[in-house]
Amino acid sequence: MKEALKKLLEEVARGDLSPSEALDRLADLPYVDLGFARIDHHRFVRKHFPEVIYGAGKTYEQLAEIIKHFLARKIPLLVTKVDSKEARSLTEHFTELKFFPLSRILAYEPAPRPKKGNIFIVAGGTSDLPVVEEAQVVADYLGNRVQVLCDVGVAGLHRLLPELPRLRKARVLIVVAGMEGALASIVAGLVDRPVIAVPTSIGYGAHFGGLAPLLAMLNSCAPGIGVVNIDNGFGAAYLASLINQINDLSE
Numbered sequence: 001m002k003e004a005l006k007k008l009l010e011e012v013a014r015g016d017l018s019p020s021e022a023l024d025r026l027a028d029l030p031y032v033d034l035g036f037a038r039i040d041h042h043r044f045v046r047k048h049f050p051e052v053i054y055g056a057g058k059t060y061e062q063l064a065e066i067i068k069h070f071l072a073r074k075i076p077l078l079v080t081k082v083d084s085k086e087a088r089s090l091t092e093h094f095t096e097l098k099f100f101p102l103s104r105i106l107a108y109e110p111a112p113r114p115k116k117g118n119i120f121i122v123a124g125g126t127s128d129l130p131v132v133e134e135a136q137v138v139a140d141y142l143g144n145r146v147q148v149l150c151d152v153g154v155a156g157l158h159r160l161l162p163e164l165p166r167l168r169k170a171r172v173l174i175v176v177a178g179m180e181g182a183l184a185s186i187v188a189g190l191v192d193r194p195v196i197a198v199p200t201s202i203g204y205g206a207h208f209g210g211l212a213p214l215l216a217m218l219n220s221c222a223p224g225i226g227v228v229n230i231d232n233g234f235g236a237a238y239l240a241s242l243i244n245q246i247n248d249l250s251e
Contacts, residue, residue: 039069049142049241050075052234055082055106060089067094071108078141079106080134080234103133103233107141115145117244119237120170122160122187124153124177127202132176134233135198135240139174142241154182167191172243174236178202181213188222194243196236197227 011017040051053066063079063086070077071094080103082090087099087106098107119139123132132148139146147170152160160183167173168191176198177183184197197220199213206212210230217227228235 039066041075049238050077052138052238053077053079055079055086055104060086063090064093067097067106067108071096074110076110076141077106077108078138080104080138082106100133100137102130103137104130105134105137107137109141113143115140115143117144117171118169119144119146119172119174119240119244120167121146121148121174121176122152122167122183123148123150124175124179124183124200125202126151128176128178128200131198131200131231131233135174135176135237136233138234138237139241142237144241144244152183153177153179154186157186160186164190168193172196172240174198174233174240176200176233176236178210178213179204179207181216184217184225184227185220185222188220188225193224195222195225196240197225198233198236199227199230201231 012019012022053063055063058066063082067077067079067090082099082104084101084104087101087104090106091097091099094108096108099105100107121132121135121139123129129150132150136146136148147166149163149167152163167187170191170193172194173187173191174196175184175187178200179202181197181199184195188195197217199210199217201210203210203212214227214230217225226239228239
């Protein structure tokens, strides 16, 4: 989007395009009103990444209209938290879409993009994988090189320690854990990189649906940790991407 706007302005400056013609091209900016939703085309200009659609609660018809809008303009698209049944119907109708059933994400990318930096996602257990995959898919979509390390929770800390050389090469780490949420503190105490902690809703009764690990991560004694909300793999990936690409974004 940014490059397209720059090219448009250059064409006007050279006289290859009249102001009226440029205005016609900009008719969809800053947003398109679909009645039930307003698609934000300026999101990429302001935030460096296109708008991501939150799918939960939207009907099949609403999602189909939004998706049709993105695909017609060849704009990269992510739809998170999509109902699995709706997602499968949508992929049958829009064959360009890819569905990730574990994280319930629909994705569309008009063309592959080069990946930058190094985001490392560390998962406490296999039950955390839906949140891990959400973070992985979103981070990849935002143009980052992503690695994932699964099932290295504190119940078997010896599984994590041999991986430390790899973790220390990351620009930023996302640590996903449920139960008591101690993994983020341990990782942050062993690396000199920013750590984004993601508590998950995986755990037994006193876990309170993710509240226990959320509070544990917020109260970590290890410095360098930022915490997102319960099961918020998307939020963690977005923040990690900004950190990972900070030099590029400041140019």
